[in-house]
Amino acid sequence: MSGGRERxxxxxxxxxxxxxMPEEHEPGALMARNAETAAVERGASDAAExxxxxxxxxxxxxxxxxxxAPRGMTEExxxxxxxxxxxxxxxYLREREEIxxxxxxxxxxxxxxxxxxxxxxxQTLAEAxxxxxxxxxxxxxxxxxxxxxxxxxxxxxxxxxxxRGTVSRSSYSFExxxxxxxIQQNLVLYNNDRINPRKRWAEVMLRDGSxxxxxxxxxxxxxxxxxxxxxxxSFSLESLAASEYGTISGPLLQMLRGVLKARLNVVxxxxxxxxxxxxMKALIAELPEEERIVTLEGRLEMRLGRDFPxxxxxxxxxxEDDPMHRSAQAFKLALRQSPERxxxxxxxxxxxxxxxxxxxxxxxxxxxxxxxxxxxxxxxxVTDMCMLDNRGMNPERLVKRIAEYVxxxxxxxxxxxxxxRIVRLGELRWEEGEVRVRDWAVFNETDGKWIYPxxxxxxxxxxxxxxxxxxx
Numbered sequence: 001m002s003g004g005r006e007r008x009x010x011x012x013x014x015x016x017x018x019x020x021m022p023e024e025h026e027p028g029a030l031m032a033r034n035a036e037t038a039a040v041e042r043g044a045s046d047a048a049e050x051x052x053x054x055x056x057x058x059x060x061x062x063x064x065x066x067x068x069a070p071r072g073m074t075e076e077x078x079x080x081x082x083x084x085x086x087x088x089x090x091x092y093l094r095e096r097e098e099i100x101x102x103x104x105x106x107x108x109x110x111x112x113x114x115x116x117x118x119x120x121x122x123q124t125l126a127e128a129x130x131x132x133x134x135x136x137x138x139x140x141x142x143x144x145x146x147x148x149x150x151x152x153x154x155x156x157x158x159x160x161x162x163x164r165g166t167v168s169r170s171s172y173s174f175e176x177x178x179x180x181x182x183i184q185q186n187l188v189l190y191n192n193d194r195i196n197p198r199k200r201w202a203e204v205m206l207r208d209g210s211x212x213x214x215x216x217x218x219x220x221x222x223x224x225x226x227x228x229x230x231x232x233x234s235f236s237l238e239s240l241a242a243s244e245y246g247t248i249s250g251p252l253l254q255m256l257r258g259v260l261k262a263r264l265n266v267v268x269x270x271x272x273x274x275x276x277x278x279x280m281k282a283l284i285a286e287l288p289e290e291e292r293i294v295t296l297e298g299r300l301e302m303r304l305g306r307d308f309p310x311x312x313x314x315x316x317x318x319x320e321d322d323p324m325h326r327s328a329q330a331f332k333l334a335l336r337q338s339p340e341r342x343x344x345x346x347x348x349x350x351x352x353x354x355x356x357x358x359x360x361x362x363x364x365x366x367x368x369x370x371x372x373x374x375x376x377x378x379x380x381x382v383t384d385m386c387m388l389d390n391r392g393m394n395p396e397r398l399v400k401r402i403a404e405y406v407x408x409x410x411x412x413x414x415x416x417x418x419x420x421r422i423v424r425l426g427e428l429r430w431e432e433g434e435v436r437v438r439d440w441a442v443f444n445e446t447d448g449k450w451i452y453p454x455x456x457x458x459x460x461x462x463x464x465x466x467x468x469x470x471x472x
Contacts, residue, residue, distance in 0.1 A: 056128075059112070064133040066106055067099065068189045082191065086204055088134050089186055090212070090227065091143035100130050133186060137179050138172045139227075150229060151273070154180055156222030165273065165420045180223045184214045205299070206230075235281040235307065246419045247275060249450045252441050254464045255425060258456060259409050260286055261463035263365035267406075267428075269372050270413030275420035276369050277302055279413065280343065283367065284308065287341070294339040296330050302345060314339075320350055327351035331358065344368040352385035356398075359406040375410035375424060375437045379403040400430045410437060417448045427457065 067085060072078040087095040104126040107113070114125060122128040136143070142152055142161065151162035156177055159170040174180055184195050188202045195202050200219035204212040213226045237256055240247035248256070259266065260283060268276045284293065284304065289311050295304055296316045304313045314337060316330040331354040334342065344355050346369045359366050372381045379402040383395055386402075412424040426439040439453045455461060 056132075060129055060132045063103060063106065063129050064186065064189060067102065067133065083206055085134075086187065086191070086206055086212075089136065089183070090206070090210060090229075091136065091140065091146075096130075096134070099134055100126060103129050103133075132182075136183055138174055139183075141172055142170065146229075152225070152227040154223075154225035156180070156224075162273065164418075165275070165415050166418055177217070177223055180225060181216070183225065184216065184223060187212060187214065211301075235278065235285045237282050237286060240279070240282055246417075246421065247279065248422050249441070251452060252422060252425060252450065255440055255456055255460065256283065257286060258460035258463040260365065261466075262459045264408040264460070265359050265364060265406055266367045266409045266411065267378055268367070268369045268411045268413060269375065269378065270369075271415075274413040274415060276413055278420075279411070279422070280367055280369075281307060284311075284343070292338055292340045293343055294334040294337060294341075295343040295345070296327065296334060296351070297345040298348070302343070304343070318351075328354060331355070335363075339363060340365070342366040346370070347382055347385065349385045349388050352382055353389060356382065356386060356402060356406050360401065370407075375412055375426060375428060376435050378407050378410060379428065379435050382406065396433075399435065403428050403430045403435050416443055416445050426454075 070078045071081040084095045084098065088099040104124070107126055107129075112125070122131065138159070139152060139154075142149070142159070148163040149161065150164070153160040153162065153167070154174070157174040157180070159172050159174070161168055161170050181195075184202070187204050188195050191202070191204055193202045195214065195216040197218065200216040202214050204214075210230045211228045213224075213228075215224045217223050237248065237253050239245060241250060241253045266283070268279065270276050281302065281304070285308070287293070289308075291312065293304070293311065293313045294316065295302060295313065296318060298318055298320070300315060300317045302315075304311070305315055314334070316334060317325075318327045318330045319325045320327065327348070327350045331351060335358060340363070342355070342358055342363050343366065344351070347355055355366075355368060370378050370381055372378045379399045382402050383398045386398060387393065387395060407428050410424070410426055410428050411422055414421060414423045416423050421443050422441070423443040424437075424439065425441040426437040429436050429438055440456050441450050441452050443450050456464065
């Protein structure tokens with residue numbers, strides 16, 4: 001510095017010229033303009049900023065656009081690159097190293113080695129840019145402690161952690177909501193999506209099952225992020241009976257195996273994150289590998305083909321907004337593909353009637369989940385959904401039919417004594433004009449043990465006895 005003036009820097013001047021006048025043939029030039037537009041939309045530009053800060057932001061937007069530009073000769077290669085970007089943002093080490101190398105290479109090609117003002121907390125300009133366009137800010141600290149981490153929930157500046165099913169307020173927090181919005185913009189840009197005043201939400205789904213759901217200010221009171229990580233690597237009823245999980249007991253294990261052998265239709269209820277999907281996969285792991293299974297989901301989240309690659313499984317992803325791929329069409333095709341069991345992620349209004357018909361026409365041993373507060377309410381909840389298509393059915397007869405043939409065995413799951421548990425297992429019956437549950441097992445939260453009010457029916461008990469003899 002001399003006479004109060006900043007010394008001329010050729011590299012800094014080069015950076016300013018390149019950033020203010022991007023070449024049309026440069027990869028990501030169009031994306032750079034889009035990224036700058038997005039920055040204006042979210043109020044990123046600030047007239048009061050210093051020139052060095054503006055230069056860095058402009059370079060960050062150009063780099064974000066460069067990374068977001070599609071790469072690969074085929075659609076599959078482009079998808080793999082997009083997933084690599086998402087995994088880098090979500091803290092996966094190998095992908096982060098690869099993206100940092102891309103940023104460094106880009107700076108070399110642009111002949112940009114420094115910017116006025118610098119970013120002294122980082123060793124290189126590439127690292128400073130990586131932190132801006134990829135990094136998760138304070139969430140980086142959480143991701144270093146990934147053992148047992150199942151979800152990160154961000155509400156405004158507050159952060160909550162879900163570890164082994166238990167939610168707790170994190171000791172970390174964001175300094176401002178703008179930091180959350182920056183992370184949101186990185187994630188949506190790398191998925192050719194947007195969060196803006198016209199569309200104030202977005203979702204990102206990785207192939208390994210990890211998922212990010214985000215909402216913007218105006219749709220929710222504050223911006224939110226929910227990162228749900230795919231953590232399970234193996235599924236078995238025996239592992240759920242181990243002390244590490246404590247989801248079921250030894251007798252419960254035998255009851256569930258008996259239910260599968262007897263080919264009874266199963267319904268599972270419970271709040272989000274109570275372990276319903278994990279239990280369903282553990283039940284499927286008990287089935288013979290050659291059994292033909294068809295799954296139907298609104299979004300492919302169970303990923304049975306990934307977890308059971310050798311099994312005879314067909315997975316449908318239904319789209320109610322697309323007339324050609326709605327649940328009715330999926331069910332129609334699925335029933336023509338000789339399924340031995342149908343696994344339906346969740347009964348919804350549109351497909352309740354079809355699932356009921358499938359369970360009563362030879363597809364015994366099927367499984368599904370339903371939103372209900374108690375097992376006794378399940379048949380009526382399914383009936384209400386069936387009645388929405390105005391077919392003029394008798395509701396009482398329909399409730400009776402569902403209780404007897406569709407929801408034969410009910411399982412309720414919940415976080416109890418700090419673990420995901422089956423808190424109730426029983427047989428649904430129609431007796432004296434109402435639905436009743438014959439409880440086989442109930443979890444007692446007072447002493448942390450299961451009690452067994454009534455024995456399973458003879459068909460299940462016979463298979464339980466056969467299984468015990470085989471193990472003996």
